[in-house]
Amino acid sequence: MLIYEHSAEGRKGAPQAPRQKAPLTGIPAHLLRPESAALPQVSELQAVRHYTRLSQQNFSIDTQFYPLGSCTMKYNPRVCHTLAMLPGFSGIHPLSPATQQQGFLACMAELQLMLAEITGMAAFSLAPMAGAQGEFAGVAMIKTYHQARGDAMRREMLIPDAAHGTNPASSVMCGFSVKEIPTLANGDVDIDALTAAVGPQTAGLMLTNPSTLGVFERNIESIAKIVHDAGGLLYYDGANLNAILGKTRPGDMGFDVIHTNLHKTFSTPHGGGGPGSGAVGVAKRLQAFLPLPVVTKDKDTYRYLTEVDCPQSIGRLSAFMGNPGVLLRAYIYMRLLGAEGMERVAEFATLNANYMQAEAKRRGFDLGIDNRRASHEFIITLKQVAKTCHVSAMDFAKRLLDMGFHAPTTYFPMLIAECLLIEPTETESKEVLDAFMAALEQILHEAHTRPQLLKEAPQTLPVKRLDEVKAARQLDLRYK
Amino acid sequence: MLIYEHSAEGRKGAPQAPRQKAPLTGIPAHLLRPESAALPQVSELQAVRHYTRLSQQNFSIDTQFYPLGSCTMKYNPRVCHTLAMLPGFSGIHPLSPATQQQGFLACMAELQLMLAEITGMAAFSLAPMAGAQGEFAGVAMIKTYHQARGDAMRREMLIPDAAHGTNPASSVMCGFSVKEIPTLANGDVDIDALTAAVGPQTAGLMLTNPSTLGVFERNIESIAKIVHDAGGLLYYDGANLNAILGKTRPGDMGFDVIHTNLHKTFSTPHGGGGPGSGAVGVAKRLQAFLPLPVVTKDKDTYRYLTEVDCPQSIGRLSAFMGNPGVLLRAYIYMRLLGAEGMERVAEFATLNANYMQAEAKRRGFDLGIDNRRASHEFIITLKQVAKTCHVSAMDFAKRLLDMGFHAPTTYFPMLIAECLLIEPTETESKEVLDAFMAALEQILHEAHTRPQLLKEAPQTLPVKRLDEVKAARQLDLRYK
Amino acid sequence: MPFIPHTEQEIADMLEAIGVAEIENLFDEIPDSLRAGSLNAIPEGLTEMEVSRLLHQRARQNSTALCFIGAGAYEHHIPAAVWELCARGEFYTAYTPYQAEASQGTLQIIYEYQSMMTALTAMDVSNASMYDGASALAEAVLMAVRADKRIRSGGGAAKAGKVASNPPARILMPTNLHPVYRKVTHTIVHGQQIELIDVPFDRQTGSTDLAQLEACAGETMSAVVIGQPNFFGQLEDVDAITDWAHKNNMLVIAVVNPLLLSVLKPPGQWGETGADIVCGDGQPLGAPLAAGGPYFGFLCCRQALLRQLPGRIVGRTEDLDGNPGFVLTLQAREQHIRRSRATSNICTNQGLMVVAATIHMAILGAQGLENTAAACYANSHELATRLSALEGVRLVFNSPYFHEFVLQFEQPVAAILTALAARGILGGVDISRDYPSLGQALLVCATEMRSAEDIAAYVAALQAVLGQALEGEYPLC
């Protein structure tokens, strides 16, 4: 039932708003709203009950194992939320003088430094509001860099075919054309193809490492050399940073620009679709181009750098300062972990993924890429089962929901047919991993014996399988 | 699954506690614990997931209609919680000097005054921690009053048979014996029996008005006269105060002592079994006996009254000040409502109950007491259906759970066979009341056509009907 | 209408269904003479915004000074997850779990709580909570008396009103128990003719004086109460007292701090056979100070005393399909069934605080509790050493204490505390009036929350305060 269906005309008196409507004398009638907006009219109890019950219809980390590959669905420590919501932070007006927000700015300055250290970059801007905006900012910096050197012909961005969709989309938003680089069956970039592709038109290469195939790009040093030799820059998509925290640093691999998804690696909650943060880091030669604002310290006082300080900046990406509430949560998380805690993240995320990969193989699943170390995630391909039993990876996913697990990422990366991309994260226990693997094995068995169980799944959720085709064909996008 | 079943030996390092265990040098070995307590060893994620999922196994006001008679399960405004949890309140040490808690004490002083005004009593103490402790305090004050007057023979407390079990139990804890007074079929106290029962041994009479039968005691003035003439005092059990807020006042009816359940009438949440508050109010002649602490104002400063100020007090009931967090929530609620809002509480609680009563009758149910106004609650008796269809009030209750409603109170008051005591409260909408009545009617129909549906209910909850007899026979009271 | 969802149309429809013209008619059974007038002392309703502003103001009027007060309520770190979970509507707005199938969340938590409390105390059973530590002690005393066959013909407080002629039951209560606990116990039990007999403490150690106890050997006492640590923070020789009591046909009632039980010998292991009843305040397990509550009382006992245990108890059972589930059990002890013959009048208890304590213990685990308790020990000892090194300050007792200790001054403690408060330090509790024999005595506590800087700040402030004249800063009465 929609909140609108609990509404009754004439219900009123929310105790949250001023009791009376002050007169709007002086506004010409033709600028005023002729009748009230059609919003629901419900009591606070009705609203609380409705949204509490809706919440219960979600899977979430706090209720289920959520091994969504590429998304790093780790535990979000509660203290990050309660501290970030302290009135001393939640009450700051973004345009209040810097002197009035020194406590907040101190956190941001330290966060910039910590991110630079863990990634091996020279400087960071916290401005981008999600990974994709970080990519935009990074690619725009690459563009501005070439332009600033008078190197205006570099119009092409190289992107491996395994890359996330945001990589090509971001490049195009910056005015680049995109050239895809193929990936070998072992998961590494095809170096020959890359060598053939680079040239004076090459602005740069965008790479995720470990890649979206769940393996570490072993030739990263050669790749960096090829691109750099051709005059291009290297962009690091930080979505998979969780796998290497404290173990190896993108800056040391040769990357010039990087975005980090704080809502993945640094545990800020995903909120059912954001807010996130795609903080960007750069090597020295790109520092002047960082998006604004950036926090700096003059003597004992923190303040934001502006266009006056940074005339070469690519500019601003939001009205104020990105998503400070998210940044605070990441800051708190990093302080809780410390250097030693970060290294543990990579170790146990990797241990969990490799354990599941070994178990998957043992239980008869085909791996997307065989005979390699998994990074923090790995891929199962159901191509064979699909052919034999006429069930799809999507059917597997839906059946998992019935067993109380969120499904892994399906059909991404696109290179591997009928794939499940599985990322357990470091915060899950062996108990959970074993239960999940047992469920997967049971479903494999069901696929052979009772495939309709998969096709008709889910059966235990608030709704059964939803008709996506109908949704797109007979558009119903709002309550009427 | 129990939290213990998620435990693994050797899991450790809660980031919430000091990292190391400091040495306990100087404590003799025989005073120390030889081995760690058998508590579960889980990660924060495991705990959060476990308890989040357990929470989802509860019915609650925030998720379901909860018409539990005598319990006043109204909406608990969320702002009462967020404000009561402000660090400025939650951080106060109870033994810090009064000068350090003036903001808190100001709220308490005003709460005392507001409760006195709405009940018509001379003074209040906020000390009792639930209704039953309020009863204990009130009855103890009656005892002390008689003793202070040298009237030591008054050893008997009169209590109508419809009364809540806490009334007789509280009287006995104070050293009284209990005499039951019968109730007439129309719900009023049997005046003749009362007249016959009073005497020089009468310490007082405990009454709930409106009574637990859901009707207003019309002869309250005569009753008060009879008891007072015999030298006894009148005790008001305030569990049903919601019905008369702002409409009539116990003090004006002649009551000498009263407790109010702030966790009912004044909307502090019940928390799955408390904490509550049973603040007690008294007429002038009992003021000296109020339990401590009581808040007072000297010039501009608030402070607690102590034994030095109140040598005749019955004493203290808790180590500090009752349940301040509960008291704060009640205070905030009362300030939100104001005088006009309180009167509306009684009006709409009564409207809802009478509407449901009329609907129940129209839909073929037998009323516990017919042809009277319901107060804020009313009774259905299923005696006839039980006889005809061999289903019980409990079966009705369980079937209601399947339909998404919490059950009304069953088998209380004991006077009325196979009864459901239904209290909707003022915060529920007609939409909800109609849905509930339709469900009741459907169950009545099912009782005649498919009684097994009732007997096997519930079917849709985390567990099916639980075996209470087995629980009591084969005691399993902790994880071993 | 704030919080009331009715529209004009719905009101009209409902009145029509009832068959009255207006809401006022529904109150026509109330005699006119009793109708209330206007409620002048109740201010007009506020909007949520207005009430928020008011309460924020009030919150700011309470101090945020550094707290070195203990005496039964302790400032501990509470993991953020605890109250984030407790405040979930499904816990926060449920009633007592009368409909078991619709209350498995609350019921299972209570079962887990009972498991954890019995583990901490090493006792057989726990109930689902009492109001607080002080009232739990009173109930423990009532249990002991009911269990004492020499006093009463049979269990049940029900007889109380009728046995006034019996000899009064007696309980040995050391004076080094929390003074308010002793007062509360008196308030609650004296209606049932129970006498609380003082036992003095040893002036050197602050602990219960075994010689004094020995004077009561052979007398008919239902129980002896032991606090571990006692009100002064001093440790008692619990084994010796327990064995002495049992030898003399008395039960042992332990009053303990549940956090410290993570490192101190649990009452179930005291002496040869352990304590019989264990109670205390659960505040150190997840309850914020909050001006005194809500906290909760815990109450555990040996299996033999189970039927005397007041309050709710949850048991594990099975559903129709044989799956495990939880219910309230042994309800025949309770007032809603047994009425005047119940073990107690308690009904609503402190459920939500039990949820908090359970989650708190689950998150910290035994190791977290141990590290916390040990940090309290270390901080208090550090503070005691440094304070008592100051001129004019001495530690009163000479035997082991845990996280509270008593200091003695030459100047009036009340004046010292006022001067400290002006420097942002809540220095402890003045116990001079409760214990005149100790002179100008101050009870001080430093939990794990007090950092090295906090401790240094106290030392510096006290040094400054003692160095100046204190005349007239505080009325001495």
Add this chain to the structure above:
Amino acid sequence: MPFIPHTEQEIADMLEAIGVAEIENLFDEIPDSLRAGSLNAIPEGLTEMEVSRLLHQRARQNSTALCFIGAGAYEHHIPAAVWELCARGEFYTAYTPYQAEASQGTLQIIYEYQSMMTALTAMDVSNASMYDGASALAEAVLMAVRADKRIRSGGGAAKAGKVASNPPARILMPTNLHPVYRKVTHTIVHGQQIELIDVPFDRQTGSTDLAQLEACAGETMSAVVIGQPNFFGQLEDVDAITDWAHKNNMLVIAVVNPLLLSVLKPPGQWGETGADIVCGDGQPLGAPLAAGGPYFGFLCCRQALLRQLPGRIVGRTEDLDGNPGFVLTLQAREQHIRRSRATSNICTNQGLMVVAATIHMAILGAQGLENTAAACYANSHELATRLSALEGVRLVFNSPYFHEFVLQFEQPVAAILTALAARGILGGVDISRDYPSLGQALLVCATEMRSAEDIAAYVAALQAVLGQALEGEYPLC
């Protein structure tokens, strides 16, 4: 190990299953040359207690002065229930609702949000949010350009890289729009060769100058942007501008404050046929100020532009049994399907803020929003009247404004603000540098949160400040 649940035994078992001796071996594909050294700039881990202490300290270092700043972020009362519900783990810790059946909570809320936003704006469709108001404006500009058949051969930003030789698309951007919105739009769109053409405002009214617009009549412009109210808080003649734009083959992009839409004419009703694209910042609907975010951008449009709309969209559909349910739909617009030819690169958006806004609107309803908006209006007018009555202060514009207004001073605004801050007043935003033609100009706002006393405090403080010498208090640069 904080947040890591593995026991030594489990680690051993897992390594054995993998077939390696130690965890380190799992990293053996990383070239040795690339292994990281120690991370010196990252401090040691803190316990939760330590981190709480630190963050409380940091929180106290931010001011709690009375806030009269607006300029795109407004201090409004947020019902307590909003964040109590948003913070529930099921909302807070879910991912984007890719598995629809396991995400009906989030999906239904987005559908309700789309319904409410289209109701407020009187538009046909809404997406599920953009990052913020400024980036939403940039996306609106991109939409308008993609929709402009005169500029591009066909939809899809994909072509951007290849059409460098096309004539640049142009958009009319009044200078009375938020200066940072204009900057952000430039940052985001200029890579696609889109030109933003300034339109000056009328010096008397602060509103868009129709005469200046008329100068562009006949030129190929993809759209004109209108702020209602504009950055100065002044109201625009939206009907006239909308009709002018449509007559001249331009789309109309409205930038609006969603709270004020409860009382101002909705963009869907501007002029004869309404605006085409509506965007703005959702902050006034339930987001705390929080140093600048997270807030969220909203983006609505007419049905005809639906396929150009970036971001997520939720549709209602049916399940196998024919029961209603919700899914992400029209995903072929998005980057994860369309990649380089997507409408935008946006992926993660501001989901939780949408949950907050939906609950906020549900609780307040139209009436609550209207009363709030009207209170902002009343407070700002009261404040403007009283401030501009002071010597040396004048209101710059002479036509209707809503809840922000511009004052002009003879003394430097920067110095005045510093002096006010010292008196606990955040007096507004100095816009002198962005708008030199306005002289020493200050943008001031008073929402419903500012009580009569607050307003009086500002007036008194400003009076005091203006009465004193201000030399050198603030560097003027």
